[in-house]
Amino acid sequence: EDKVVQSPLSLVVHEGDTVTLNCSYEVTNFRSLLWYKQEKKAPTFLFMLTSSGIEKKSGRLSSILDKKELSSILNITATQTGDSAIYLCAAQGAQKLVFGQGTRLTINP
Amino acid sequence: DAGVIQSPRHEVTEMGQEVTLRCKPISGHNSLFWYRQTMMRGLELLIYFNNNVPIDDSGMPEDRFSAKMPNASFSTLKIQPSEPRDSAVYFCASTPEASFYNEQFFGPGTRLTVL
Numbered sequence: 617e618d619k620v621v622q623s624p625l626s627l628v629v630h631e632g633d634t635v636t637l638n639c640s641y642e643v644t645n646f647r648s649l650l651w652y653k654q655e656k657k658a659p660t661f662l663f664m665l666t667s668s669g670i671e672k673k674s675g676r677l678s679s680i681l682d683k684k685e686l687s688s689i690l691n692i693t694a695t696q697t698g699d700s701a702i703y704l705c706a707a708q709g710a711q712k713l714v715f716g717q718g719t720r721l722t723i724n725p
Numbered sequence: 726d727a728g729v730i731q732s733p734r735h736e737v738t739e740m741g742q743e744v745t746l747r748c749k750p751i752s753g754h755n756s757l758f759w760y761r762q763t764m765m766r767g768l769e770l771l772i773y774f775n776n777n778v779p780i781d782d783s784g785m786p787e788d789r790f791s792a793k794m795p796n797a798s799f800s801t802l803k804i805q806p807s808e809p810r811d812s813a814v815y816f817c818a819s820t821p822e823a824s825f826y827n828e829q830f831f832g833p834g835t836r837l838t839v840l
Binding site: 650657658659660661664704712713714715716717718 | 758767768769770781816828829830831832833834
């Protein structure tokens, strides 16, 4: 059965800290891995990763895929209170997108 | 440019009643997805359509759930009869056909409460 597991499930840090969120996947015919940020409303897209070892960056956020280890990490540097959200990882398999349970990140001022 | 539109935004109903959730995908997008999100189970894919045709409904929990996409600009998710365990936020998302494996654009969701 396809599955995606994220860790930690919950993380509380202070503003300015750097955080690393983890995602591991087992999906049939893996094609890509996506990261989403969900605040109070719907998920919004952050990154899509298809190639192993190539880092994608957007401001203070970056992500990389390791196909050998079937995993991905999302890094956030110099965290701000606005980064508080649930971060969802999803793996694209054979015509199906499987989501992890999410990591709830709380940034305290 | 309008995003994915869902209605209603909130629905409160009593057990046994029929519930219909509606979605209008982004114009030009050919793939549409229905998700359910709960605290316990997280985000689950229920069904998705490609060019108005259901491709995979293996995530639909049971026969009480049905989804239709009569045209490229409209889809419904119906629950009949509804049960308290159906309470969740239901999201609709769309993506251009050529970008199935890329970004999905989510609607604001419908928060369903079944009493």
